[in-house]
Amino acid sequence: MKLRIEPVAVDCLMLRLFDSIDETHMPWLLAATQRLRETFGAALIDLVPSYTTLMLHYDLAQLDDDQARTLIHQALHHLQPASAGSGTLHRLPVWYDASVGPELPLLGERSGLGSAGVIERHSQHEYQVFALGFAPGFAFMGLVEPQLASPRLATPRQRVPAGSLGIADRQTAVYPSVSPGGWNLIGRMPIPLFDREQGRSLLQPGDRVRFEPVERGEFLRLGGDDTPFEVQP
Amino acid sequence: MTLLIERHGLLATLQDAGRFGVRHLGVGQGGGADWIALRWANWLLGNPLDAAVIEITLGGFAVVAEQDCCLALCGADLDARLDDAPLAPWRSFVIRKGQRLSLNQARLGVRAYLAAPGGFQAPAVLDSCATVVREGLGGLHGDGRPLADGERLHWRAAASPAPCALPAERIPDLASRALLEVVLGAQIGDFSGQSLFDAFNSDWKVDNRADRMGVRLLGPRLECRRRDMISEGIPLGAIQVPTDGQPIVLLNDRQTIGGYPRLGALTPQAVARLAQCAPGTVLRLAPLGLETAQRQQRQLLAQWQHSHAAASAPARRTA
Incomplete structure (x- = not known):
């Protein structure tokens, strides 16, 4: 440093x-x-x-x-790095599915891993929260394996549903609220990330995150919204 | 103690100084874009300087008083009228029950600030009621919505101070050509010498793409050697230069981090001035040393430290 x-x-x-x-x-x-x-x-x-x-x-x-x-x-002066286990470790459930993550098949194809391979690789890694920005509670996490890295969509979507999990280059993030966005979406996460009443963000810079694949039923039980992704022109 | 919003116009929002201590959560600043006019409006009523006011953009706005009270209006001249009588800004004034205050169209500046005794009531979201539409935070309902027709606003203080005008020497000059001072920094070393010369020796025109998030300036193309920049925190007034070479000055509703190279940032005083520049306005940028800029900002803040207008000499009062 x-x-x-x-x-x-x-x-x-x-x-x-x-x-x-x-x-x-x-x-x-x-x-x-x-x-x-x-x-x-x-x-x-x-x-x-x-x-x-x-x-x-x-x-x-x-x-x-x-x-x-x-x-x-x-x-x-004499700064020492925080211990390796510092920063809260979050385990976030994700329903990886093409109906809520329209780029899942595309990333499977590009990487040669197939959708199942993308899910496996993405959920194996422990990510670091590098920064929050773009929107309240939006955490930029990485680094995604080079094989899964994927550039942003050429034309950003007008409306990305809350909870959408995306990849952009070697970063991954969950949209805390509905917003425009150009990340490649691969699934949806049911846990609220930003509490407007209290102004609390679940994820903080320096936290660590693991994504855990869940089935649709579990996703719904946890409060997830399975409204299929609207196909947009 | 209510005002009824009859017409909200182009954009009317509740604003205070904005949110602080939360930027690391991705939460933006918000707050009155012309923070100086916001403060004067509160000062005229003896309010806390950062109490909640209405920021009115360009006009088309009208409220009706549902009881007698004293309000203050500062900032842009939006052709304000109390019923049919013209009302100049930078003063507090009595509005009677049933009277209508309208702000019709921009004659000088862009944003007017309407204050009420003690400040308007609104829920605090992260210690501020500043409306940030994009983030869904603040405002009358706490959810980021701008003010709408038919909504009623309450204020905090029961007593109304006597009306008075801001002394002429304190009124910011919105009429002469804007010279916006810049604290140099960030990626300035990565811009070409020609671009640095151009930045501070050319006319810049305010583009139509100008809102509370940022104001795009049109002029010579500025070239930066740096392409792939790692995102970093963005201060108020930062002048970022995207690849098309046309700078964007980032205002209160900017994102918290970003990855475009920057020349530096406008001084807070220059930010307030830019917030009053309508599209088409021609302005200039001028570099300012950090030490001078800090001294200037302290002097600016000191002018609000003495007692408020309501307690000042009767000579300032107007009928």
Whole structure:
């Protein structure tokens, strides 16, 4: 880890910790996040982790640029990565099926693994949550095996149902709410990801996720919506 | 203590300062795009500066008072009328039961801010009632819907302060050509020298594609060497440059992370000014040193620290 600090706005600093996306970086980002929150206390407005960076938004009424940089160095001095088991491990049930994951057959064909092979490979891996963004509770996870990697759809869909599980390049994610989207959909997940009332997100940066294949019946029992995917022009 | 929304117009939303401490959950900021006008509207009524107000976009908006009260209007001149009498912005005013306040069409600026005593009532979602339509958060029902015809708004304070006008020297200048100051940073080193020259020495025109999420600027094509960028946090006012070379300034309803290279970010004051620039407006960008920008922002914030308008000298009051 080699830290670079750059201003990105009048009251925001970008902390660049790494140059590439790698699962082994997350324990460092997680540890840095905890230390920075403790050190800045009430002077911290927001801290946004994303793959290789942390964007730190501080309160200009309490700190200036020099003071903020000093606190950052203080917080990250002798930083040790969080232990390998840190970050909550979530086991998320998924009904992998072409009726709710219209790209499942396509990915099976492209990879030469068939739909069953895609399901097996996708559900074998433990994914890291690299960042939340795009929508409240939308967690970018990876890394998906290169064989399953697939570029985004050329034309994004206007409406992707909540719970849809998708792949884009080497990342995978579940849409927390209905939204437009261009990811390759392979299944649906019945557990709500973002609680609007409480403002809680099930998944947090640094968490780990395993997807567990379930049958339609179990999916419905868990509260899933099996409305088939609408075929759109 | 209610206002009845008779016509919601193009877009009218409840806004406060927005949501903070939640960006790592993918939750955006939201909040009044012209945060300076929002603060003045509250200040005129002696409200907490970030109390909930109505942000009215471009006009077509009307409310009817269901009791006497004092409201404040700041920001864009949207040809406001109290029944038939013209009403200039940057003041608080008495509206009687049964009177209609209409904001008809944009004469100067884009967004007007209507405040009520103590702030409008709305459920707090993540400590804010800021309406973010795309995220389905905030607003009158907490679900991100904009204000609709027939809805009734309540406010928090029982007492109404005496009406007054904002002193002329405090009114932001929305009429002269906008010079938007930029704190340089992020991927600025990856832009070509010519593009950096062009960015700060050319006229930029506000495109039709301008909303609370971002404002696209049309002008010379800016070239960035960097193509594949790893997504990172996006501050308010960030100037991102997609592959077509036409910058987009990201405002309150922006996404929390993104992967386009950036020149830096507008100062908060410049963000407020841009929020009042209608499509077709020609503006300029100017670099500003970080130290100066921080000093300037502190000075700007200091102007609200003294006592509010309702407690100030009677000379400021208007009939």
